[in-house]
Each structure stands twice: as structure tokens, then as C-alpha cells.
Amino acid sequence: MSYYSPDALLTDAQRLPCTFENAVQGLGFLDPSSTSSTIPAGTTLQLPLWLAEMLAVSQRMGTPNNVLSLDNPPALSSRVLNALKADPKTVELRQLATHFYALGERVLGLWDEPELEEVLIQTYKARTAEIADLAHNPQGAIGGEAGVFLRGLDEDERQLFRVAHESAKMMKQFMTERSTKN
Template identity: 75%
Template sequence: MSYYDIDAILTDSQKVPCTFEVDVPGLGYLESSSASPDIKAGTRIQLPLWLAEMLAVSQRLGTLENVISLDIPEALAPRVQNALKADPKTVELRSLATHFYGLGERVLGLFEEEELCDVLINTYKQRTAEISDLAHNPQGALGGDAGAFLRGLDEEERQLFRVAHDSYKDMKAFMGEKTRK
């Protein structure tokens, strides 16, 4: 990803749950409900992914103790994984995270979750087949379940739909031009 990639920036800004393992003086403002100027050990906070990742891999000076421990984001929780296993096409990924697959990719870089990896791959395969079908059959994409499915696409899937639909229109135009001559 590029430094200027807006999708990477938006993925990095998604909030993830984490727990502070040590007391941290002067960062109490990160916890909006606290009047204390410090963060106490055991405090659970939602932090942007970029900050949580940095704090999770850093260690306190002179010790082997991590500053925070990361938890799996709610968008990738076991409840969501079970729904994706049942029928990936019925889950509105956009309501979970606008950059769902980007978040999944970053989380898989931090956690060794084989099952999550398999679920995300299977979800992507099944959903892209549906996206391709709807992009090449515009009449079927206008209403009903197809419309609800399209509204639930995350940003990567929306870009895929746009590219597939534009290529379908271009091919139709090309074939129309070809047969007229």
C-alpha cells in the first residue's frame, strides 16, 4: 500500500479493543469517561488500529512486559465468523467495518488465527462470485435481496463491483460497435 492510499489510512483509523497491561501516566485523556490523568493497568479502551498496533508490539523500557494487549475487533468476533460461515452473502460487512477486508488483513498480521483466515477467504470467494453476477446482470441488481446485498458491500467489494460493471458496459459497447460494421 502507498503512503497516500486513502483506504489504508481509513483502515488504520478503525478502532480496536485493547487492554492496558501497565499504568501509563499522562494518557488519561484517551479514556473519555475518566477524570484521572493516568491510565491504570487493566483499563479497556478502543484505540485506532495504528496506535494499538504500535503499543502492542512495543515493550516497556527495561522489562519484557507489553504496554497493551490487543483483542479481536467486534467486526471479526466469533459471532460474526459464525454468521459468515453460515451464509456470507447475508452479512452486511459495511455495517461491521467500512474496510472489512483491510481490517481482517491487518488483524491476521497480528494474530495467528487460522480459522479467521479460512473464514475471510471463503467469504471473499462467495461474495465476489455474487458481485460478479450482479455486475454483469444489472436488471437483477436493482431491487430486493440484491439491493440489500449491494448496500452491505465493504469498500473493496464496492470497487470490485464498479470495475466489473464498467468492464461489462465497455464490452457491451465494443460488441455493439463490432456488429454494426
Template identity: 60%
Template sequence: MSSYYSPSALLTDAQKVPCTFTLTVPGLGYLDATPEADLASGTKVSLPLWLGEMLAISQNLSTSSLVKLDFPPALSERVLNALKADPRTVDLRQQAANFYALGIRMLDLFEHEEMGEVLTETFKTRAASIADQAHNPRGALGEGADFLRGLDESERELFKAAHDSSKAVRTWMAEISKK
């Protein structure tokens, strides 16, 4: 669990998610590009995750939520199916810069066991590829640069830690062999 004030948590909460309003809201038409109108019930808009979550858990007088929160495109069935097929081929950064953090936040809000399993298997599979690339002395050059572009932020942190530790071990081994 990341800290509320961490940049990763802030960026994840700013990620836009699709929401469907369950009632008409006067004066909010500008959210749907109609500034002079009311926001009609059934209107779909993309809102930052933090706002969509607050509106989804809040209740109006009839005890129903103001909006229905939907899964973002980064966690759509299409993306999950691609991850099931071969997690290494999906550009997670293109889906969401903080892909896993977004997945964790959505799993906090929804019970979706399959998504949790897919994200776990994706991370395991991709972590092995990240470790292989990180231990290559030229891991960040040439083909490695293309590899790095597709990593989400947590995977980039993992790559950096593995690369730095591999480099430190090589340096240590070189010093030992000099003695």
C-alpha cells in the same frame, strides 16, 4: 498490500480496536472518560489500530507490552460464524467499511489461520455474487442498490470493474453487430 498513503490504508488504520492496558499510566484517564484520574491496569479502551499496534509492540521497563490488542468486533467469533454459515447474508459494510483490509491487518498482527480461511472463502463466495449482480444491466438499481449497501470498499471496487467491463463488452458487441 496497499500503499501507506492510500485512503483505504489510512481508513483501515483509523479503525478502532479494543485494547487492554497492562499497566497503570498516569494522566491518561481521559481515554476512559475520567480526565483527572490515571488509566488503571486492566482498563479496556478502543484505540485506532495504528496506535493500538504501536502500544502493543512497544515495551516498558519490565519488557512487557503496554497494551494487549484484541480483535475488533467486526472480526469477532459471532461474525466469523455468520460468515462460515453464509457469507452472502452478512452486511460487511456495517461491520467495517474496509472489512477485508482490516482482516488483513489483523492477520499481520496475529496468527489466526481459521480467520484467514474464513476471509478467503467469504471473498470467493461473495465475488461470484458480485459478478452476477455486476453483469445485470440494472445491477445498481432496485434490488441491486440494497446489495451494494452491504459491500465493503474492495467489493465495491470489484463490482465497479465488473460492471464497467460488462457494459464495455455490450457496447462493443452492439457496434460489431451494426457492421
């Protein structure tokens, strides 16, 4: 994704749980429940990904500790990962994060989690096969389990479905035109 793409901006706006390791002056406005201009050490807040990332990599002058530590977002919690391992097609990714895979990619850029990487890859593979099948057979995609599955697609998957559906329509049109010419 490019820096100025709406999808990148929306991914950056997703919130991550963060715990402040040190007291930080001047950022009290980030905590809506605080009347102080200082965030005390141990405070846990949900911050936008872009801000959490910047604060996590910055260090306070004179201390070896980071300003805050990042936790996995709820969309990538162990409960969600276990559900994805069990059956990726039953999880409504859109309910977890509109840009689920983009969030996973950004989190993987922040810390090394081979298990998370493997789950995301396997999830994408399994769901992509289902998306391709539904895109080529749209009659079965209207209701029932297929309809629930399609409503739960994240933005990348929705775009994939649109492209696959359009290509299937164009191929069918091409084959029809070709057979009528012969």
C-alpha cells in the same frame, strides 16, 4: 494499499478493543472517563488501529510485559465469523467495517489466526462471484435481496463491482459495434 491512500488512513482509524496490561503514565487523555494522567492496569479502551498496534508492540522499560493486549474488533468477532461461515452473502460487511477486508488483513498481520484467514478467503470468494453476477446483470441488482447485498458491500467490493460493471458495459458496446460492422 499505499501509506497515503485514503482507504489506508480510514482502515488505520478503525477502533480495536485493547486492555492495558500495566499502568501507563501520560496517556490518561486516551480515556475520556478518566481525570488522571495515568491509565491503570486492566483498563479496557477502544483505540485506533494505528495507536493500538504501536502500543501493543512496545514494551515498558524494565518489564517483560507489553503495554497492552489487543482483542479482535467487533467486526471480526466469533459471532460475525460464524455468520460468514454459514452464508457470507447475507452479512452486511459495510455495517461492520467500511474497509472490512483491509481491517482483516491488518489484524492477520498482528497475530496468527488461521481460522480467520480461511473465513476471510472463503467469504471473499463467495461474495466476489455474487458481485460479478450482479455487475453483469444489473437489472436484477436494483431491488430485493440483491439491493440489500449491494448496500452491504465494503469499499473493496464496491470498487470491484464498479470495475466489473464498467467492463461488462464496454464489452457489450464492443460486441454491438462489431456486429454492426459485419
